[in-house]
Amino acid sequence: MLAERLGKPQSYVAKYETGERRIDVIEFLDVAAAIGMDTRMLLDELTETPS
Numbered sequence: 344m345l346a347e348r349l350g351k352p353q354s355y356v357a358k359y360e361t362g363e364r365r366i367d368v369i370e371f372l373d374v375a376a377a378i379g380m381d382t383r384m385l386l387d388e389l390t391e392t393p394s
Contacts, residue, residue, distance in 0.1 A: 348377035 346353040358364035366374065372382045
């Protein structure tokens with residue numbers, strides 16, 4: 344469960360999911376790491392300039 348991995352209550356994560364709460368970049372990286380994404384690769388892909 345994502346909330347457990349983040350050390351947060353489920354209601355905290357539910358607010359992301361419903362759009363009640365926006366996350367900042369630090370929280371985004373924490374969530375990405377918690378679900379097993381390589382955050383460096385993710386940021387590289389997000390900042391890549393299209394050819």
